[in-house]
Amino acid sequence: MPPKTPDTPAADNPSPAARPERGRKRMQMADIARLAGVSASTVSRALSGSPLIPETTRNRITELASSLNYRVNVGAANLRKRDVQTVGVVFLGDSMQTVSDPFILSILGTVADALDERGMSLLLTRMHEDRRHLMSAMVESGQVAGLIVIGQLTWHQHLNQLVRDGVPIAVWGACLDDALYPVVGGDNEQGGYLATRHLLRQGRRRIAFFGDTSHPEAGLRHAGYLRALREAGIEPDPALLQSFLFGDRRIREVIDGWLDQKQQFDAIFASSDVTAISLMGALSERGLSVPEQVGLVGYDDIALAAHVHPSLTTIRQPTGQAGRALVELLFEAIQDKPRRTVMLPAELIERDSSR
Amino acid sequence: MPPKTPDTPAADNPSPAARPERGRKRMQMADIARLAGVSASTVSRALSGSPLIPETTRNRITELASSLNYRVNVGAANLRKRDVQTVGVVFLGDSMQTVSDPFILSILGTVADALDERGMSLLLTRMHEDRRHLMSAMVESGQVAGLIVIGQLTWHQHLNQLVRDGVPIAVWGACLDDALYPVVGGDNEQGGYLATRHLLRQGRRRIAFFGDTSHPEAGLRHAGYLRALREAGIEPDPALLQSFLFGDRRIREVIDGWLDQKQQFDAIFASSDVTAISLMGALSERGLSVPEQVGLVGYDDIALAAHVHPSLTTIRQPTGQAGRALVELLFEAIQDKPRRTVMLPAELIERDSSR
């Protein structure tokens, strides 16, 4: 005879943690089995759609379960199957707080959809600099099967280290030469090139660049900018480069500071639409008209870009494909397949700000 | 003698699901115990900081574990503890896709922070109309301890039903009279009132309202708008109400359609900053100057509001407090405490668009 149950569930749990019970005990597989007059195995098989169970039995069980509002406990199932159906999406730095950039939200949305299609869940995390080591912990503790990382920033080496440690990741960002991790990103160099060439074709000659060139993505956009200039036989003027931290709140101060230097310029290529729209405001305040006096091109094609006045010429990144690609590369990493990189095409969207 | 192990872990798992193993077997508590020369119980206690274990032993074990990169499997721990350390955050409708409204992102950010502070994880989900029933499934399957719902839209009755079914939820949105669920929201009525009164004080008399009045939050903002008008002895003119779906992509068409009706107006109160900024574009295209000919007030105080030209007068919602409040109310719901409602104050931010 087995000894008596060792732990009696506490009547009231004073811990701050969540009690799933909420009063009446939660139904479980054994209950369904008893009610259906079969074994738990049969219920398990029926609910997971095993072909071993004849359809009539399966239907009976399925209906019984759903009428009782029963759901398989995924935690227990995963433990037994040694499997996780969750992917971590991590935002580096404090980007989720400060960059209220709509572009980020659309990437997140498409990742959520792509995971959903595969029946996986999305665990969202913001990761601060001082907690880097917790990234691998998410995988090591079996919380998630892998990580999708948004915004590589200065974490490049750390991301490489994660790969060496066997942590499956996929990164949205720029594809750096010595990256060991799979990357999905727009063709930033080409985007920068297209934007700049477009301005040149409109007859602009003194084109300023606004963006944080130490940031990998903006750096590549700047490289494309330089390529277009060189191609046109124009020597880049360092005075026309205004670098600042991506997603900086003080974006406007930086803009004003630069404009106050009274540089000669007839166009600006901004490495994000949010920056470009802020520039519109600053230029307009100073009586500089867009596009007559200053041609302006942004980056990302956020929803607002089409609606501001003048409507903003910009580089579109196909976010729809981004989520799917990130999830795909992550799964390949989980399965130890060779690393791949996906570069999404950049597309110039011509609007009024650069006529 | 026990029979031989029933399941030999498959050498290669053909299932599409994630295999956490990745080559070498993952370390587990028994391994640490063996290496430390103690039992698994002791390791468990040491790692959870139990006072039963003397500090020296505890340190030895902790260091051994971290040097081997071992992390407690949260799934297994939760199963045993009958506990979940995860909260679901669900976006209703397809809002995450279409409303690239920065305001939503900032709420999400503060919720993430607040959960993090409590050591909980955030499972992000987008819920379509036709999958409503899956909301309770998230809790019933033990995936999450409760749900934070963003954007109540037309789901009001469904949210009430969740409460009746014993699903712990907390909702960001408007506080409706017959709501059974805990709500955190801005004081939308007051916000609408403040915005409108401000415009009236600037001498505006024919103030249009742009927003979807069938949406609970916008509806309350409209109510505040009406209150301010009545207080000023002005009869609301239905021709000055332009209703449209919140977060609609065709926002600009709606705006243009209304402007083409050539209504007489000298101000517009828009129920979101994104709408207001779009309006700026449309007005500017028609040669209507803001604020000289048209005073404009938005809602939300998104980052861009301060940077557009003219800078946008708006109603600020204290998003910082929103996340914390949502988490707090959800925990109260989980603990079956009485339902509460938190109304965050609305604050008028005067800028140039309404001088």
Next chain:
DNA sequence: CTGAAAGCGCTAACAG
């Protein structure tokens, strides 16, 4: 203070 043992809720051999 520590270990043995039981079992959280489920799935998957294995043997009918």
Next chain:
DNA sequence: CTGTTAGCGCTTTCAG
């Protein structure tokens, strides 16, 4: 086709 049985990795009595 179905039930029995063992055990996923951990925590927690209970008995030293």
